[in-house]
């Protein structure tokens with residue numbers, strides 16, 4: 347390895363996490379300091395840190411992370427969400443034959459031509475939620491997660507289950523609360539980091555503090571809610587020989603009830619439960635953050651808001667329901683969403699991967715057991731790929747969300763990751779965000795709430811705005 351290419355930016359994981367929390371306190375943005383340090387060290391190929399007690403290599407150049415993403419079979423994932431009851435058996439965390447089986451089972455249902463069947467439902471949910479805003483001023487994240495959560499519930503579980511409430515609360519807001527609280531605990535509390543490193547899953551049961559107890563209980567409520575919903579559907583489908591697939595849960599239960607003998611490895615009820623939680627978590631918070639960031643940037647840039655609003659009016663031409671054809675023509679909305687992801691990537695880092703064997707990625711040696719990661723911010727604002735990198739420029743993008751300049755390395759900026767384990771829900775996220783942003787602008791003019799001096803961008807498990815009422819929603 348050429349020595350001058352190795353630059354240690356953070357020597358310890360706690361330092362990496364401390365960089366995030368200090369940067370949030372000083373700059374109001376958890377990733378600003380790290381982004382700047384990477385920007386000031388463009389010659390560096392990797393960032394070296396550690397995760398718990400092992401080294402972690404974060405690749406900064408596309409020539410390395412392209413290979414890392416393509417050779418995903420060489421790694422397992424670090425159990426980021428310590429509570430094993432939640433997502434261990436779902437598609438995000440599984441590996442090997444089980445993951446492949448899950449991806450094949452659900453993969454075709456996340457293809458664009460299948461997802462367009464969800465467009466009327468997405469219109470409907472967005473329209474209804476936007477007609478019932480609580481006030482002129484309220485946190486966009488609450489509205490966004492309530493929309494994206496209901497969409498995922500309806501797509502995965504169907505109408506009946508989506509209507510259920512969680513102890514009288516909107517379940518999607520519970521998901522957001524859970525991810526934010528748990529994410530902040532992980533990134534900000536040194537006590538929790540050390541306790542978790544030593545105790546792993548027992549962190550919740552040995553000497554639990556109130557916050558740990560509360561989180562564990564919230565997880566239990568969420569699990570019970572899902573379990574009940576799945577049982578109900580199973581009862582309904584038990585005697586059906588030809589199950590018509592209305593949603594993803596039907597796909598799973600059909601295989602479980604009628605074809606499980608031919609599945610290798612077989613599907614279990616616990617897997618169905620954890621897969622459901624996985625999709626619910628992955629689909630709700632991520633897209634809600636993107637929509638919230640988009641609302642904030644629109645409120646901040648009145649000229650841009652007007653330009654995008656005019657495109658929406660023109661493309662819809664008086665029609666109220668947004669169709670797949672409209673979506674294809676919303677080029678500025680598409681470019682704007684990509685710019686939001688570039689400036690404030692919802693998933694700024696991947697879940698860390700642990701090498702299953704000694705290996706080389708080009709000239710970089712990775713020892714079995716070491717962790718590896720990729721940071722979207724390593725190049726998202728790199729002058730080499732994006733001129734005026736800190737400015738929103740929606741003209742960089744084509745309507746399909748790819749860059750107009752075909753000379754730019756396609757791996758320079760991959761907000762949904764790439765290779766075999768890229769985001770299965772990326773087309774759903776973009777379809778949803780385009781519809782929700784269009785509906786918002788058709789109904790409301792967004793302005794910044796002058797009472798809040800500065801936005802706070804926080805590291806949860808995702809990266810986005812803190813849950814404050816940054817925006818004034820003025821009816822058009």
Ligand code: HEM
Pocket residue numbers: 437438439449498624625626628629630632633636692693695696697698761762763766767768769770771772774775
């Ligand atoms: C703006 C929205 C979203 C972003 C930025 C995003 C980003 C990502 C990223 C970076 C990964 C790779 C994670 C890793 O390897 O560590 C991923 C995986 C995944 N995402 Fe998304 N995601 C979004 C929305 C969604 C939605 C709407 C769903 C589903 C309803 C979803 C479901 C998944 C699943 C199941 C995986 C695991 C895929 C596999 O390992 O085969 N995501 N996502």
